[in-house]
Amino acid sequence: MTPNMRAILLFALVFGLIILSGFERSWNVALGIVNMGLISAIMALGVNMQWGYAGLFNIGVMGFVALGGLAAVLVGMPPVAEAWAAGGLGLLAGLALGAATIAAAIMTWKRMAKGRTRALAVAAILVVGFFVFRAVFDPAVGAVEAVNPAATGYLGGLGLPILVAWPVGGLLAAGAAWAIGKTALGLRSDYLAIATLGIAEIIIAVLKNEDWLGRGVKNVIGLPRPVPYEVDLQNSDAFVARMSAWGIDPVAASSITVKLAYAGLFVVVLAILLWLSQKALNSPWGRMMRAIRDNEVAAEAMGKDVTRRHLQIFILGSAVCGIAGAMMTTLDGQLTPGTYQPLRFTFLVWVMVIVGGSGNNFGAVLGGFLVWYLWVEVEPRGRELMEFVTSGMADGSWLKAHLLASAAHMRLFIMGLILVLVLRFSPRGLIPEG
């Protein structure tokens, strides 16, 4: 069997499974899996760039995804004029002061001669800068958050079409990746891993606590949508007439139409990114990346600037994750910082990349769909299994109740099991690197 045939068969298998769940449950569920599968595939593409092409160990995917989600709010929501008047300028001034402090500290560090004076000067700049920053920033935050806290209490966004947020999400993530990469790349792989893990936690902490930015744990709901609302479709005579003519219930049809519209948008993004990734991977640049991954010393001897190339691909991969994050928040229609969990948004994406086949873009996409399908499917299957196992037990026994209640946690175990099995028996993944 040629590698291409194998890939096509595997894709057919996964879509067959999803279609099967459509017949068995509902098309709504199946389309839901497809939509999140598309987003997962894009995240996996991003991680695959970093890990598969270049061997960078990034376990801060969640942070970049969340930044993409923030972009959806900052771009899509209407601005809150009152909040801007209350403290917008103060906030911007505070942030500018903070950035200036860090810049001044770095400049001083670079310009001054090595020694105790330099260390003291940098420390003094940082300490003074921090207190000035807090003095300007804190009152502004208070003012902004006091504006109608139940409904807004934040600055709002730019009020632009939400589709603009997708590239902006990529840019935000890229900016964060640049800052992290500048400091942490060039360190050993485990150190980079811990650094990215930390930065992801910090980004989530910022999203949870900086209410002026994205309302924190109060969540931003009702993001504008790039597709029509179900209710509008149901109220549209033309839509109802057509669906009735086809013999479909208009209410069910409306939600399926909306999901299909999202799927269409996501497919376009995935297709563009996949095409670009393939082009990049098969270009001299892609071969150089793999050369660096396989033997850094040799690549360096050939005159390749390893640290710069690493920074480049780290930024690109993170940007792709940011785009996926913005898309996901758009699909959800809300930003809920409390729901970002590393197991779900970082490590699950890693399972996708490893299972699909690291270094192969199609492998990453396949992994995205397959693992997401399993993630969704394992829960009801686990419950069925538990119901079967416990069917012989007496009703009301504590063991039965416990087993049934705990079935939902099976899926973490299953994901780990899949990862370990793939690493053991097929370490190059389902569609190995060509």
Next chain:
Amino acid sequence: MDLLNALVALTNFVIIPATAYGAQLALGALGVTLIYGILRFSNFAHGDTMAFGAMVTILATWWLQGMGVSLGPLPTALLALPIGIVVTALLLLGTDRVIYSFYREQKAKPVVLVIVSMGVMFMMNGLVRFIIGPDDQRFDDGARFIINARDFREMTGLDEGLVFRTSQGLTIVTAVIVCALLFWFLNHTRTGKSMRAYSDNEDLALLSGINPERVVAITWIIVAALATVAGVLYGLDKTFKPFTYFQLLLPIFASAIVGGLGSPLGAIVGGFVIAFSEVTVTYAWKKVITYLWPGDWAPDGLVQLLSTDYKFAVSFVILVIVLLFRPTGIFKGKAV
């Protein structure tokens, strides 16, 4: 100005909690650093190993409590601890046999083992949630306080109360005992010396007839003991919730790296560095400053440098600073 009250407030809110937390981090970081030294990879499943050990101990504690066993003023969990250690050691040895040993024989790159440990992390996390559920569990009993605020005030006549909880005292004492035992073992027993030799230079150690599988097995057993003790102490001091243990991974790794990966002494120092910085940076200094300031002035705000929600940021920043200026950590660690 009131130096004594300021000192008491400082001890109460900074020194005691930070020492207890530092001891917990140090025990966790010791496990990470030992695995790194002997098995040569960063074990991401360590947080969940701690959760597993704590979980087994909790179940054993409940069983003991159900039988009416108690240690008087001390928590029953201490009696259950050996059970937790044994079960965790069996689990880790089993994981090693079934999963890790294959990659050791293959001489796989360390990063592959890290990814494998991610899979193990998922499985352990799932297992713990499956058995005990994702919610908070309380299992402390016995006397809650060694010193409570009112007694302290009556005893000393100061305005400020000092609270010293049993769990904090227990944490510190246990950590000291465990560390002393560990260092005695590593420095004075034949097995411990062979472990250090294996960690320093694998080839030379093999040449001199050290059995690698034995060294690895003993490492896992020690790691199981450290992780269980750390997990139980953390659970007694704060609360047991599987997800918090996963989140402890960051400060624990920060401690191990700051101290120098592979260096046991570094792990202990790193744990306290991280814990003290976290607590001092997120503590609201208003009270202490008010006591110390001559005259009747009090600061307007809380004088809190960072809100407690950003405590991860502290361990992270220290980690980055140490990595930038001293990439192998305070005590020279090793690099795979």
